[in-house]
Amino acid sequence: MRERGGVADKGRNVRQGYALLAPTLVVVGLTLAAPLGLLLITSLKSQSGIGFEAGWTLAQYSEVLGRGSYRILFARSVVVAALVTALTVALAYPMAYFVAFHARRKFLWLILLTIPFWTSYLLRVFAWKIILGYGGVINSGLLGLGLIAEPLGSLLYNPFAVVVTLAHAWAAFAILPIYVSLEKIDRSLLEAGSDLGDSKLRRFLRITLPLSMPGVIGAAILIFVPTTGDFVTPELVGGPAGAMIANIIETQFTQVGNWPLGAALALVSMTMVAVLAGLFVAAARAAARAVR
């Protein structure tokens, strides 16, 4: 038998551990840290033709934070993402609860719930354009049934269309984490609650809901971050009234060609998302503790 656990062995082990970790950290460093550093440098420049002017400036940041139209875009992105997150989680929770506690064939339900997400994200979003459009499924269907005399023009190209589409597109990211956290709950805790005289509602509020909070928080973060920076949905169903921050960032990099301004917009929105997500996690944890 080999000897194990000696001091020398431990030292070697730690080195081995870092060696295993190194490739991933190098890749992440090269593809994340370096590009973000460059993004920061670019945001401190100003565009001049196809190059940058010499010297450093905070002009982009004063433009980003000072101009009303950008502030509207930031605010709209955050409000839309928050609405989408709340709506998606609220709609998914009872569904996940049903599968975790009441469904007889859980696996079948999980498969049924995920199949709609097995096709292209672009096409799922595009399908809503077909459904909500002027000559779309809802309008042509209602016209055909004689329920309306002319198409409802207000369904598409507004923030409402963006919220509905995103709440659909990200549903799986709410159902699955919430289901997992509900499934983990020790059923004997619920029995204990009943035995000690809790009503069903009280039992849900004091045991099930707080214990499922990790799933809810996880789902909220998984949905809030990408939807704040979503480009496809506002572009396809949002119209000018539903444009979000990612659309203006993309424009700076492709059509306008003002990379420093685009970089500053990207960094400000990234910081904003991180701060809001952090605040949300802290608040949700505090709330869960207060309930218990």
Place this chain on the structure above:
Amino acid sequence: MKNRTLLAYACFYLAFLYLPVLVLPIFSFNNSAFIAFPLTGFTTRWYEALADSALQQALVNSLKVGVVTALLSTLLGLLAAKAVTQYRLRGRGVALGMISLPLFIPDIVLGISLLLLLGTIGLPLSLASVVLGHLLICAPFSLAVLVARFEGFDPNLEEASADLGEDRWMTFWRVTFPLMLPGIIASLLLTFITSFDEFLVAYFLSGTQATLPVYIWSQLRFPARLPMVLALGTIILCVSVVLVVLAEKLRNQGVKKPMVGA
């Protein structure tokens, strides 16, 4: 009673999830270039239109990027997950946080910052740059799946194998790998699908070599091409469903068979 309310809600919710997805097959067989009710007749011509060389090239590109991303991401995830679960490392939390960081950064920021990097060091945009971007997005998923698997893994099994005289490679191959296999397959599937469906980062980084989502995006601007795109979406959906069912069957078979050979 409450059960029934919940069941009714579940059915309603399922309908909400399926409504947009059903639009794809319905209009992909409709004999009209206009996507509106009432339906005008049955046709398969939109499926015949899929024999388009640009589309096929985009499909091949996406498959290449997806496979390479899945393999690399799972390999990196495997090494990192082993490191953080089986070694007591200082800075473990920092490393985990750093690898998971892309989850908290909107894709558009990842896409443009990588575009900046490649532009600055003068690397041309290609499928390789798309793989780089997708690796960043997929590594946190691989790590999460594999860390969960390693946490239920008993390191004593590896030690026992070493004590019985197997070298490190054979130990990995005959003990670690079979026990990790479900996690590895889950990671490969998840990362392949994520990469195959990823649009925004590929949009910035693919240059002239469009991936399938980038190709689809370019077609959405032309109303005449839409039914063909819907046909494509229908096929992707069917293939995915068949793959999921197959994967599930394989998984069940794997459970019945003994996992570790004698």
